[in-house]
Amino acid sequence: MKTVKRLLRNFAFTAGSLLTLLLVLAALAAPLLAPHDPNLQDTARRLEAPSQSHPLGLDDLGRDVLSRIVYGARVSLRVGFSVVVLASLIGVTLGAIAGYFGGWADVIVMRICDILLSFPGILLAIALVAVLGPSLNNVILALVITAWVGYARLVRGQVLKVREMEYVTAAKAMGAKSPRVIILHVLPNVINPVIVMATLGLAGAILSEAALSFLGLGVQPPTPSWGAMLTAGRRYLGLANHLAIFPGAAIMLAVMGLNFLGDGLIDALDPKYRKLMR
Protein backbone atom coordinates (compact mmCIF):
# COMPACT_ATOMS: atom_id res chain seq x y z
CA MET A 1 0.00 0.00 0.00
CA LYS A 2 2.87 2.34 0.90
CA THR A 3 4.47 1.54 -2.45
CA VAL A 4 1.23 2.25 -4.33
CA LYS A 5 0.86 5.61 -2.57
CA ARG A 6 4.49 6.47 -3.37
CA LEU A 7 3.86 5.52 -6.98
CA LEU A 8 0.81 7.71 -7.36
CA ARG A 9 2.58 10.71 -5.83
CA ASN A 10 5.48 10.30 -8.23
CA PHE A 11 5.24 12.57 -11.30
CA ALA A 12 7.56 10.41 -13.38
CA PHE A 13 5.48 7.29 -12.75
CA THR A 14 2.20 9.10 -13.51
CA ALA A 15 3.49 10.70 -16.71
CA GLY A 16 5.11 7.46 -17.78
CA SER A 17 1.95 5.49 -17.10
CA LEU A 18 -0.13 7.85 -19.22
CA LEU A 19 2.27 7.71 -22.17
CA THR A 20 2.52 3.94 -21.91
CA LEU A 21 -1.25 3.65 -21.72
CA LEU A 22 -1.48 5.73 -24.90
CA LEU A 23 0.95 3.36 -26.61
CA VAL A 24 -0.97 0.26 -25.52
CA LEU A 25 -4.27 1.84 -26.55
CA ALA A 26 -2.90 2.68 -29.98
CA ALA A 27 -1.73 -0.89 -30.42
CA LEU A 28 -4.90 -2.57 -29.21
CA ALA A 29 -7.40 -0.22 -30.83
CA ALA A 30 -5.47 0.46 -34.05
CA PRO A 31 -8.35 -0.51 -36.36
CA LEU A 32 -10.61 1.92 -34.46
CA LEU A 33 -8.11 4.77 -34.05
CA ALA A 34 -6.45 4.75 -37.48
CA PRO A 35 -8.43 6.97 -39.86
CA HIS A 36 -7.32 5.07 -42.98
CA ASP A 37 -6.04 1.66 -44.09
CA PRO A 38 -2.30 1.81 -43.36
CA ASN A 39 -1.45 0.02 -46.62
CA LEU A 40 -3.83 1.91 -48.91
CA GLN A 41 -1.76 3.71 -51.53
CA ASP A 42 -2.60 6.94 -53.32
CA THR A 43 0.50 7.42 -55.45
CA ALA A 44 -0.89 10.57 -57.09
CA ARG A 45 -0.64 12.30 -53.70
CA ARG A 46 2.64 10.80 -52.53
CA LEU A 47 4.74 12.87 -50.08
CA GLU A 48 1.80 15.22 -49.48
CA ALA A 49 2.25 17.49 -46.46
CA PRO A 50 -0.09 17.30 -43.45
CA SER A 51 -3.67 18.33 -44.26
CA GLN A 52 -7.12 18.07 -42.76
CA SER A 53 -7.82 14.68 -44.33
CA HIS A 54 -4.32 13.37 -43.49
CA PRO A 55 -3.16 15.17 -40.32
CA LEU A 56 0.38 13.77 -40.50
CA GLY A 57 0.66 13.72 -44.28
CA LEU A 58 1.29 10.91 -46.77
CA ASP A 59 4.42 8.86 -47.31
CA ASP A 60 6.41 8.02 -50.47
CA LEU A 61 3.72 5.55 -51.60
CA GLY A 62 0.80 7.82 -50.75
CA ARG A 63 -0.10 5.97 -47.53
CA ASP A 64 -1.50 7.81 -44.51
CA VAL A 65 1.32 8.45 -42.04
CA LEU A 66 -0.94 8.72 -38.98
CA SER A 67 -2.53 5.34 -39.67
CA ARG A 68 0.88 3.74 -40.19
CA ILE A 69 2.14 5.22 -36.93
CA VAL A 70 -0.88 3.86 -35.05
CA TYR A 71 -0.45 0.39 -36.59
CA GLY A 72 3.31 0.65 -36.04
CA ALA A 73 2.61 0.70 -32.30
CA ARG A 74 1.46 -2.92 -32.67
CA VAL A 75 4.79 -4.00 -34.11
CA SER A 76 6.71 -2.11 -31.45
CA LEU A 77 4.70 -3.56 -28.59
CA ARG A 78 4.72 -7.05 -30.03
CA VAL A 79 8.51 -7.00 -30.29
CA GLY A 80 8.91 -5.24 -26.94
CA PHE A 81 6.71 -7.60 -24.94
CA SER A 82 7.99 -10.72 -26.68
CA VAL A 83 11.61 -9.79 -26.03
CA VAL A 84 11.00 -8.83 -22.41
CA VAL A 85 8.93 -11.90 -21.56
CA LEU A 86 11.26 -14.40 -23.24
CA ALA A 87 14.50 -12.71 -22.15
CA SER A 88 13.33 -12.41 -18.54
CA LEU A 89 12.14 -16.05 -18.46
CA ILE A 90 15.47 -17.30 -19.78
CA GLY A 91 17.55 -14.85 -17.76
CA VAL A 92 15.72 -15.39 -14.46
CA THR A 93 15.90 -19.19 -14.85
CA LEU A 94 19.60 -19.28 -15.71
CA GLY A 95 20.46 -16.58 -13.17
CA ALA A 96 18.60 -18.43 -10.42
CA ILE A 97 20.32 -21.74 -11.28
CA ALA A 98 23.74 -20.06 -11.42
CA GLY A 99 23.22 -18.19 -8.15
CA TYR A 100 21.58 -21.02 -6.20
CA PHE A 101 23.75 -23.98 -7.21
CA GLY A 102 26.99 -22.12 -7.89
CA GLY A 103 29.91 -24.28 -9.05
CA TRP A 104 30.07 -25.22 -12.72
CA ALA A 105 26.55 -23.94 -13.42
CA ASP A 106 27.64 -20.51 -12.24
CA VAL A 107 30.91 -20.58 -14.16
CA ILE A 108 29.29 -21.63 -17.45
CA VAL A 109 26.40 -19.16 -17.26
CA MET A 110 28.61 -16.24 -16.24
CA ARG A 111 31.24 -16.94 -18.89
CA ILE A 112 28.53 -17.04 -21.58
CA CYS A 113 27.27 -13.73 -20.19
CA ASP A 114 30.78 -12.24 -20.34
CA ILE A 115 31.17 -13.27 -23.98
CA LEU A 116 27.78 -11.90 -25.01
CA LEU A 117 28.41 -8.68 -23.08
CA SER A 118 31.65 -8.21 -24.98
CA PHE A 119 29.60 -7.25 -28.00
CA PRO A 120 28.66 -3.60 -27.60
CA GLY A 121 25.07 -2.40 -27.98
CA ILE A 122 23.04 -4.06 -30.70
CA LEU A 123 26.06 -5.28 -32.66
CA LEU A 124 25.32 -8.92 -31.89
CA ALA A 125 21.64 -8.44 -32.77
CA ILE A 126 22.72 -6.90 -36.11
CA ALA A 127 25.04 -9.86 -36.74
CA LEU A 128 22.33 -12.42 -35.92
CA VAL A 129 19.67 -10.77 -38.07
CA ALA A 130 22.23 -10.41 -40.87
CA VAL A 131 22.69 -14.18 -41.01
CA LEU A 132 19.18 -15.32 -40.09
CA GLY A 133 17.50 -12.89 -42.48
CA PRO A 134 15.41 -9.80 -41.77
CA SER A 135 11.99 -10.55 -40.32
CA LEU A 136 9.98 -9.71 -37.23
CA ASN A 137 10.55 -13.11 -35.62
CA ASN A 138 14.29 -13.02 -36.27
CA VAL A 139 14.47 -9.55 -34.73
CA ILE A 140 12.73 -10.89 -31.63
CA LEU A 141 15.07 -13.88 -31.51
CA ALA A 142 18.18 -11.72 -31.93
CA LEU A 143 17.09 -9.26 -29.25
CA VAL A 144 16.17 -12.06 -26.81
CA ILE A 145 19.63 -13.62 -27.25
CA THR A 146 21.26 -10.31 -26.33
CA ALA A 147 18.79 -9.24 -23.62
CA TRP A 148 18.61 -12.28 -21.30
CA VAL A 149 22.13 -11.63 -20.01
CA GLY A 150 21.11 -8.57 -17.98
CA TYR A 151 18.35 -10.48 -16.18
CA ALA A 152 20.65 -13.43 -15.50
CA ARG A 153 23.32 -11.28 -13.89
CA LEU A 154 20.79 -9.30 -11.84
CA VAL A 155 18.99 -12.38 -10.54
CA ARG A 156 22.22 -14.27 -9.87
CA GLY A 157 23.47 -11.41 -7.71
CA GLN A 158 20.24 -11.28 -5.76
CA VAL A 159 19.98 -15.06 -5.36
CA LEU A 160 23.52 -15.19 -3.95
CA LYS A 161 22.31 -13.01 -1.07
CA VAL A 162 18.88 -14.57 -0.60
CA ARG A 163 20.08 -18.20 -0.55
CA GLU A 164 21.88 -17.53 2.75
CA MET A 165 18.72 -16.27 4.45
CA GLU A 166 17.28 -18.22 7.36
CA TYR A 167 13.92 -18.91 5.72
CA VAL A 168 15.70 -20.62 2.84
CA THR A 169 17.78 -22.70 5.24
CA ALA A 170 14.60 -23.58 7.14
CA ALA A 171 12.81 -24.67 3.97
CA LYS A 172 15.73 -26.89 2.99
CA ALA A 173 15.91 -28.34 6.52
CA MET A 174 12.23 -29.25 6.26
CA GLY A 175 13.00 -31.34 3.18
CA ALA A 176 11.96 -28.97 0.40
CA LYS A 177 13.60 -29.86 -2.92
CA SER A 178 15.72 -27.26 -4.70
CA PRO A 179 13.16 -26.34 -7.43
CA ARG A 180 10.52 -25.71 -4.74
CA VAL A 181 12.91 -23.61 -2.67
CA ILE A 182 13.91 -21.55 -5.71
CA ILE A 183 10.36 -21.01 -7.00
CA LEU A 184 8.51 -20.52 -3.72
CA HIS A 185 11.11 -18.91 -1.47
CA VAL A 186 14.00 -17.40 -3.45
CA LEU A 187 12.45 -15.92 -6.61
CA PRO A 188 9.58 -13.98 -4.94
CA ASN A 189 12.23 -12.06 -3.00
CA VAL A 190 14.26 -11.07 -6.04
CA ILE A 191 11.40 -10.22 -8.40
CA ASN A 192 11.13 -6.44 -7.75
CA PRO A 193 14.30 -5.36 -9.55
CA VAL A 194 13.40 -7.76 -12.38
CA ILE A 195 10.11 -5.90 -12.88
CA VAL A 196 11.93 -2.58 -13.10
CA MET A 197 14.49 -4.03 -15.50
CA ALA A 198 11.65 -5.41 -17.61
CA THR A 199 10.00 -1.98 -17.86
CA LEU A 200 13.25 -0.34 -18.92
CA GLY A 201 13.96 -3.37 -21.12
CA LEU A 202 10.69 -2.82 -22.95
CA ALA A 203 11.86 0.69 -23.86
CA GLY A 204 15.20 -0.71 -24.97
CA ALA A 205 13.59 -3.42 -27.09
CA ILE A 206 11.32 -0.91 -28.84
CA LEU A 207 14.32 1.31 -29.55
CA SER A 208 16.40 -1.63 -30.79
CA GLU A 209 13.64 -2.88 -33.09
CA ALA A 210 13.26 0.61 -34.52
CA ALA A 211 17.03 0.82 -35.03
CA LEU A 212 17.17 -2.56 -36.79
CA SER A 213 14.19 -1.63 -38.99
CA PHE A 214 15.87 1.70 -39.78
CA LEU A 215 18.92 -0.25 -40.99
CA GLY A 216 16.67 -2.44 -43.14
CA LEU A 217 17.23 -5.48 -40.95
CA GLY A 218 13.93 -5.58 -39.14
CA VAL A 219 10.31 -5.56 -40.17
CA GLN A 220 9.90 -5.77 -43.91
CA PRO A 221 7.44 -3.78 -46.02
CA PRO A 222 4.54 -3.34 -46.23
CA THR A 223 4.19 -3.96 -42.43
CA PRO A 224 4.25 -0.54 -40.77
CA SER A 225 7.23 -0.04 -38.47
CA TRP A 226 8.36 3.24 -36.97
CA GLY A 227 12.02 2.57 -37.73
CA ALA A 228 11.36 1.64 -41.35
CA MET A 229 9.23 4.78 -41.74
CA LEU A 230 12.25 6.81 -40.63
CA THR A 231 14.35 5.19 -43.38
CA ALA A 232 11.95 6.64 -45.93
CA GLY A 233 11.97 9.89 -43.98
CA ARG A 234 15.72 10.16 -44.32
CA ARG A 235 15.52 9.63 -48.09
CA TYR A 236 13.12 12.56 -48.53
CA LEU A 237 14.69 15.13 -46.21
CA GLY A 238 14.04 18.58 -47.58
CA LEU A 239 11.17 17.30 -49.73
CA ALA A 240 8.87 15.80 -47.11
CA ASN A 241 10.21 16.51 -43.66
CA HIS A 242 7.03 15.22 -42.02
CA LEU A 243 8.16 11.67 -42.90
CA ALA A 244 11.19 12.12 -40.62
CA ILE A 245 9.50 14.09 -37.85
CA PHE A 246 6.36 12.17 -36.89
CA PRO A 247 7.52 8.53 -36.72
CA GLY A 248 10.55 9.64 -34.70
CA ALA A 249 8.33 11.58 -32.32
CA ALA A 250 6.25 8.43 -31.81
CA ILE A 251 9.37 6.41 -30.94
CA MET A 252 10.59 9.06 -28.56
CA LEU A 253 7.27 9.40 -26.74
CA ALA A 254 6.93 5.63 -26.36
CA VAL A 255 10.49 5.19 -25.09
CA MET A 256 10.28 8.26 -22.85
CA GLY A 257 7.03 7.03 -21.33
CA LEU A 258 8.54 3.65 -20.49
CA ASN A 259 11.73 5.25 -19.14
CA PHE A 260 9.62 7.54 -16.94
CA LEU A 261 7.65 4.51 -15.75
CA GLY A 262 10.84 2.60 -14.95
CA ASP A 263 12.36 5.59 -13.16
CA GLY A 264 9.17 6.09 -11.20
CA LEU A 265 9.20 2.43 -10.14
CA ILE A 266 12.83 2.75 -9.02
CA ASP A 267 12.00 5.83 -6.93
CA ALA A 268 8.96 4.19 -5.36
CA LEU A 269 10.59 0.90 -4.51
CA ASP A 270 12.24 -0.12 -1.27
CA PRO A 271 15.43 1.94 -0.77
CA LYS A 272 17.63 -1.18 -0.98
CA TYR A 273 16.46 -1.69 -4.58
CA ARG A 274 16.88 1.96 -5.52
CA LYS A 275 20.62 1.70 -4.98
CA LEU A 276 20.78 -1.53 -6.96
CA MET A 277 18.89 -0.16 -9.97
CA ARG A 278 20.83 3.12 -10.05
Next chain:
Amino acid sequence: MTQYIIRRLLQMIPITLGILTLIFSLIHLIPGDPAMQIAGEGARPEDVANVRKALGLDQPLWKQYVTYIGNLFQGDLGRSFRTNESVAKEIAARYPATMILAFGSMFVALLVAFPLGIISAIYRNSWIDNVARFFALIGVSMPSFWFGPLLIIAFAINRTWFPVSGREEGWRSLVLPSLTMGLALSAILTRMIRVSLAEELNQLYVTTAVAKGVSRFRAIFRHALKNALIPVITILALQFGSLLTGAIITEQIFSWPGLGRLLIQSITTRDYPQVQASILVIALTYIMVNFISDLLYGVVDPRIKLE
Protein backbone atom coordinates in the same frame (compact mmCIF):
# COMPACT_ATOMS: atom_id res chain seq x y z
CA MET B 1 51.27 -2.73 -12.25
CA THR B 2 52.98 -5.07 -14.76
CA GLN B 3 51.50 -8.10 -13.00
CA TYR B 4 48.05 -6.54 -13.19
CA ILE B 5 48.39 -5.84 -16.91
CA ILE B 6 49.52 -9.42 -17.57
CA ARG B 7 46.70 -10.82 -15.42
CA ARG B 8 44.07 -8.74 -17.26
CA LEU B 9 45.51 -9.72 -20.63
CA LEU B 10 45.31 -13.38 -19.64
CA GLN B 11 41.69 -12.90 -18.53
CA MET B 12 40.93 -11.44 -21.93
CA ILE B 13 42.09 -14.59 -23.73
CA PRO B 14 39.07 -16.83 -23.01
CA ILE B 15 36.68 -13.92 -23.69
CA THR B 16 38.40 -13.17 -26.99
CA LEU B 17 38.33 -16.85 -27.92
CA GLY B 18 34.62 -16.94 -27.11
CA ILE B 19 34.00 -13.92 -29.35
CA LEU B 20 36.02 -15.43 -32.19
CA THR B 21 34.08 -18.70 -31.85
CA LEU B 22 30.75 -16.89 -31.89
CA ILE B 23 31.69 -14.85 -34.97
CA PHE B 24 33.05 -17.96 -36.68
CA SER B 25 29.75 -19.74 -36.10
CA LEU B 26 27.69 -16.90 -37.62
CA ILE B 27 28.09 -18.27 -41.14
CA HIS B 28 26.79 -21.63 -39.93
CA LEU B 29 23.65 -20.01 -38.53
CA ILE B 30 22.50 -19.10 -42.02
CA PRO B 31 19.33 -21.15 -42.59
CA GLY B 32 19.65 -23.97 -45.11
CA ASP B 33 22.82 -24.29 -47.13
CA PRO B 34 24.96 -21.22 -46.34
CA ALA B 35 26.83 -21.48 -49.64
CA MET B 36 23.57 -21.52 -51.61
CA GLN B 37 22.15 -18.62 -49.58
CA ILE B 38 25.29 -16.57 -50.16
CA ALA B 39 25.58 -17.41 -53.87
CA GLY B 40 21.97 -16.30 -54.23
CA GLU B 41 18.90 -17.56 -55.99
CA GLY B 42 19.46 -18.85 -59.49
CA ALA B 43 23.18 -19.38 -58.89
CA ARG B 44 24.75 -22.15 -60.96
CA PRO B 45 25.93 -25.28 -59.10
CA GLU B 46 29.55 -24.44 -59.93
CA ASP B 47 29.11 -20.94 -58.41
CA VAL B 48 27.68 -22.47 -55.25
CA ALA B 49 30.61 -24.91 -55.16
CA ASN B 50 33.08 -22.02 -55.58
CA VAL B 51 31.47 -20.11 -52.69
CA ARG B 52 31.57 -23.26 -50.56
CA LYS B 53 35.26 -23.70 -51.31
CA ALA B 54 36.09 -20.01 -50.80
CA LEU B 55 34.47 -20.06 -47.34
CA GLY B 56 36.02 -23.42 -46.49
CA LEU B 57 32.58 -24.91 -45.98
CA ASP B 58 33.64 -28.09 -47.79
CA GLN B 59 35.99 -28.87 -44.90
CA PRO B 60 35.09 -30.55 -41.56
CA LEU B 61 33.90 -28.06 -38.96
CA TRP B 62 36.91 -28.41 -36.67
CA LYS B 63 39.27 -27.81 -39.61
CA GLN B 64 37.30 -24.72 -40.66
CA TYR B 65 37.65 -23.39 -37.10
CA VAL B 66 41.38 -24.04 -36.86
CA THR B 67 41.95 -22.46 -40.28
CA TYR B 68 39.86 -19.45 -39.29
CA ILE B 69 41.81 -18.86 -36.06
CA GLY B 70 45.14 -19.49 -37.80
CA ASN B 71 44.33 -16.99 -40.55
CA LEU B 72 43.29 -14.39 -37.99
CA PHE B 73 46.63 -14.61 -36.23
CA GLN B 74 48.30 -13.96 -39.56
CA GLY B 75 46.10 -10.92 -40.14
CA ASP B 76 44.17 -12.64 -42.90
CA LEU B 77 40.50 -11.75 -42.48
CA GLY B 78 39.45 -13.28 -45.81
CA ARG B 79 38.51 -11.82 -49.15
CA SER B 80 35.46 -9.77 -49.98
CA PHE B 81 32.93 -11.50 -52.24
CA ARG B 82 32.01 -8.15 -53.74
CA THR B 83 35.44 -6.74 -54.60
CA ASN B 84 37.67 -9.83 -54.21
CA GLU B 85 40.02 -7.53 -52.31
CA SER B 86 41.43 -8.33 -48.90
CA VAL B 87 38.79 -7.57 -46.28
CA ALA B 88 41.50 -6.27 -43.93
CA LYS B 89 42.47 -3.64 -46.52
CA GLU B 90 38.88 -2.38 -46.81
CA ILE B 91 38.50 -2.26 -43.03
CA ALA B 92 41.82 -0.43 -42.60
CA ALA B 93 40.61 2.21 -45.04
CA ARG B 94 37.33 2.76 -43.19
CA TYR B 95 38.39 2.28 -39.56
CA PRO B 96 39.93 5.76 -39.03
CA ALA B 97 36.69 7.46 -40.12
CA THR B 98 34.72 5.57 -37.47
CA MET B 99 37.28 6.38 -34.77
CA ILE B 100 37.23 10.06 -35.72
CA LEU B 101 33.44 10.04 -35.44
CA ALA B 102 33.54 8.22 -32.07
CA PHE B 103 36.09 10.62 -30.59
CA GLY B 104 34.30 13.64 -32.05
CA SER B 105 31.11 12.47 -30.35
CA MET B 106 32.93 11.93 -27.07
CA PHE B 107 34.31 15.47 -27.27
CA VAL B 108 30.79 16.88 -27.79
CA ALA B 109 29.46 14.73 -24.93
CA LEU B 110 32.13 15.94 -22.49
CA LEU B 111 31.71 19.56 -23.61
CA VAL B 112 28.01 19.44 -22.74
CA ALA B 113 28.01 17.02 -19.80
CA PHE B 114 30.75 18.56 -17.69
CA PRO B 115 29.32 22.04 -17.13
CA LEU B 116 25.75 20.73 -16.94
CA GLY B 117 26.59 17.91 -14.54
CA ILE B 118 28.70 20.14 -12.29
CA ILE B 119 26.09 22.91 -12.11
CA SER B 120 23.40 20.31 -11.51
CA ALA B 121 25.37 18.79 -8.62
CA ILE B 122 26.17 22.14 -7.01
CA TYR B 123 22.60 23.43 -7.26
CA ARG B 124 20.89 20.14 -6.41
CA ASN B 125 17.07 20.11 -6.51
CA SER B 126 16.95 23.60 -8.00
CA TRP B 127 15.35 24.41 -11.34
CA ILE B 128 18.75 24.02 -13.04
CA ASP B 129 18.98 20.51 -11.64
CA ASN B 130 15.47 19.69 -12.84
CA VAL B 131 16.24 21.01 -16.33
CA ALA B 132 19.43 18.95 -16.44
CA ARG B 133 17.62 15.79 -15.31
CA PHE B 134 14.87 16.34 -17.88
CA PHE B 135 17.53 16.85 -20.56
CA ALA B 136 19.13 13.58 -19.47
CA LEU B 137 15.84 11.73 -19.80
CA ILE B 138 15.13 13.24 -23.24
CA GLY B 139 18.66 12.39 -24.33
CA VAL B 140 18.38 8.70 -23.55
CA SER B 141 14.89 8.44 -25.07
CA MET B 142 15.59 10.26 -28.32
CA PRO B 143 16.79 7.85 -31.01
CA SER B 144 19.83 9.01 -32.99
CA PHE B 145 18.13 7.98 -36.25
CA TRP B 146 15.52 10.65 -35.50
CA PHE B 147 17.77 13.31 -34.00
CA GLY B 148 20.24 13.13 -36.88
CA PRO B 149 17.66 13.88 -39.62
CA LEU B 150 16.25 16.70 -37.44
CA LEU B 151 19.72 18.25 -37.30
CA ILE B 152 20.05 17.85 -41.07
CA ILE B 153 16.72 19.62 -41.62
CA ALA B 154 17.63 22.46 -39.23
CA PHE B 155 21.30 23.06 -40.05
CA ALA B 156 22.01 21.57 -43.46
CA ILE B 157 18.78 22.14 -45.40
CA ASN B 158 16.98 25.13 -43.83
CA ARG B 159 20.32 26.78 -43.04
CA THR B 160 23.22 25.50 -45.13
CA TRP B 161 25.76 25.75 -42.32
CA PHE B 162 26.91 22.15 -42.62
CA PRO B 163 26.87 19.51 -45.36
CA VAL B 164 23.98 17.03 -45.50
CA SER B 165 26.22 14.01 -45.80
CA GLY B 166 29.68 12.70 -46.60
CA ARG B 167 33.12 13.62 -45.34
CA GLU B 168 34.36 15.93 -48.07
CA GLU B 169 34.22 19.18 -46.10
CA GLY B 170 36.68 18.39 -43.32
CA TRP B 171 35.70 19.37 -39.79
CA ARG B 172 32.39 20.83 -40.98
CA SER B 173 31.33 17.35 -42.09
CA LEU B 174 32.05 16.04 -38.59
CA VAL B 175 29.85 18.49 -36.67
CA LEU B 176 26.35 17.13 -37.26
CA PRO B 177 27.25 13.42 -36.94
CA SER B 178 29.19 14.16 -33.73
CA LEU B 179 26.28 16.15 -32.31
CA THR B 180 23.91 13.29 -33.17
CA MET B 181 25.86 10.73 -31.17
CA GLY B 182 27.42 13.09 -28.65
CA LEU B 183 24.24 14.62 -27.26
CA ALA B 184 22.79 11.20 -26.40
CA LEU B 185 26.01 10.28 -24.59
CA SER B 186 26.08 13.66 -22.85
CA ALA B 187 22.68 12.87 -21.31
CA ILE B 188 24.11 9.75 -19.66
CA LEU B 189 27.33 11.49 -18.60
CA THR B 190 25.47 14.50 -17.16
CA ARG B 191 23.51 12.21 -14.90
CA MET B 192 26.65 10.32 -13.87
CA ILE B 193 28.65 13.48 -13.12
CA ARG B 194 25.76 14.92 -11.15
CA VAL B 195 25.33 11.83 -8.95
CA SER B 196 29.05 11.30 -8.49
CA LEU B 197 29.91 14.93 -7.68
CA ALA B 198 26.89 15.31 -5.38
CA GLU B 199 28.14 12.31 -3.37
CA GLU B 200 31.65 13.79 -3.13
CA LEU B 201 30.33 17.19 -2.06
CA ASN B 202 28.69 15.45 0.91
CA GLN B 203 32.00 13.96 2.04
CA LEU B 204 33.71 15.18 5.19
CA TYR B 205 36.93 16.22 3.46
CA VAL B 206 35.04 18.86 1.43
CA THR B 207 33.41 20.28 4.57
CA THR B 208 36.81 20.28 6.28
CA ALA B 209 38.45 22.06 3.36
CA VAL B 210 35.81 24.81 3.37
CA ALA B 211 36.02 25.10 7.18
CA LYS B 212 39.78 25.60 6.86
CA GLY B 213 39.19 28.58 4.58
CA VAL B 214 39.44 27.01 1.14
CA SER B 215 37.05 28.74 -1.25
CA ARG B 216 34.00 26.72 -2.33
CA PHE B 217 35.17 26.97 -5.93
CA ARG B 218 38.56 25.48 -5.04
CA ALA B 219 37.01 22.81 -2.83
CA ILE B 220 34.80 21.68 -5.70
CA PHE B 221 37.25 21.86 -8.58
CA ARG B 222 40.49 21.07 -6.81
CA HIS B 223 39.27 18.36 -4.45
CA ALA B 224 35.81 16.92 -5.08
CA LEU B 225 35.78 16.87 -8.87
CA LYS B 226 38.86 14.66 -9.20
CA ASN B 227 37.28 11.94 -7.06
CA ALA B 228 33.95 12.36 -8.81
CA LEU B 229 35.59 11.64 -12.16
CA ILE B 230 36.60 8.10 -11.28
CA PRO B 231 33.25 6.39 -11.99
CA VAL B 232 32.79 8.73 -14.95
CA ILE B 233 35.89 7.27 -16.61
CA THR B 234 34.41 3.78 -16.27
CA ILE B 235 31.10 4.88 -17.77
CA LEU B 236 32.91 6.66 -20.59
CA ALA B 237 34.75 3.48 -21.50
CA LEU B 238 31.58 1.40 -21.37
CA GLN B 239 29.73 3.97 -23.45
CA PHE B 240 32.48 3.90 -26.06
CA GLY B 241 30.96 0.60 -27.09
CA SER B 242 27.62 2.34 -27.56
CA LEU B 243 29.42 4.92 -29.67
CA LEU B 244 30.81 2.17 -31.89
CA THR B 245 27.38 0.66 -32.46
CA GLY B 246 25.80 4.10 -32.60
CA ALA B 247 28.26 4.87 -35.38
CA ILE B 248 26.69 2.09 -37.46
CA ILE B 249 23.41 4.03 -37.48
CA THR B 250 24.90 7.55 -37.65
CA GLU B 251 27.13 6.60 -40.59
CA GLN B 252 24.00 5.46 -42.45
CA ILE B 253 22.23 8.77 -41.73
CA PHE B 254 25.13 10.95 -42.86
CA SER B 255 26.67 8.57 -45.45
CA TRP B 256 29.84 8.78 -43.37
CA PRO B 257 32.39 6.41 -44.97
CA GLY B 258 33.23 4.40 -41.85
CA LEU B 259 33.24 0.80 -40.70
CA GLY B 260 29.57 0.88 -39.70
CA ARG B 261 28.45 1.86 -43.18
CA LEU B 262 30.70 -0.85 -44.61
CA LEU B 263 29.04 -3.40 -42.31
CA ILE B 264 25.52 -2.50 -43.46
CA GLN B 265 26.60 -2.46 -47.12
CA SER B 266 28.15 -5.91 -46.64
CA ILE B 267 24.98 -7.25 -45.06
CA THR B 268 22.91 -5.91 -47.96
CA THR B 269 25.22 -7.53 -50.55
CA ARG B 270 25.58 -10.73 -48.47
CA ASP B 271 29.34 -10.28 -48.37
CA TYR B 272 29.71 -12.50 -45.29
CA PRO B 273 33.53 -12.47 -45.00
CA GLN B 274 33.25 -8.67 -44.82
CA VAL B 275 30.37 -8.91 -42.31
CA GLN B 276 32.31 -11.30 -40.05
CA ALA B 277 35.48 -9.24 -40.17
CA SER B 278 33.72 -5.92 -39.53
CA ILE B 279 31.91 -7.31 -36.49
CA LEU B 280 35.14 -8.84 -35.22
CA VAL B 281 37.05 -5.57 -35.47
CA ILE B 282 34.30 -3.61 -33.69
CA ALA B 283 34.05 -6.20 -30.89
CA LEU B 284 37.84 -6.35 -30.41
CA THR B 285 38.04 -2.54 -30.34
CA TYR B 286 35.45 -2.52 -27.58
CA ILE B 287 37.39 -5.07 -25.52
CA MET B 288 40.62 -3.09 -25.91
CA VAL B 289 38.91 0.13 -24.84
CA ASN B 290 37.57 -1.60 -21.71
CA PHE B 291 41.04 -2.94 -20.98
CA ILE B 292 42.59 0.52 -21.33
CA SER B 293 39.91 2.02 -19.10
CA ASP B 294 40.73 -0.58 -16.40
CA LEU B 295 44.34 0.58 -16.54
CA LEU B 296 43.36 4.25 -16.50
CA TYR B 297 41.20 3.60 -13.44
CA GLY B 298 44.27 2.57 -11.49
CA VAL B 299 46.28 5.54 -12.74
CA VAL B 300 43.59 8.11 -11.90
CA ASP B 301 42.90 6.72 -8.43
CA PRO B 302 46.11 5.83 -6.55
CA ARG B 303 43.98 4.26 -3.82
CA ILE B 304 43.16 1.36 -6.11
CA LYS B 305 45.75 -1.34 -5.62
CA LEU B 306 46.17 -2.96 -8.99
CA GLU B 307 48.62 -5.62 -7.86
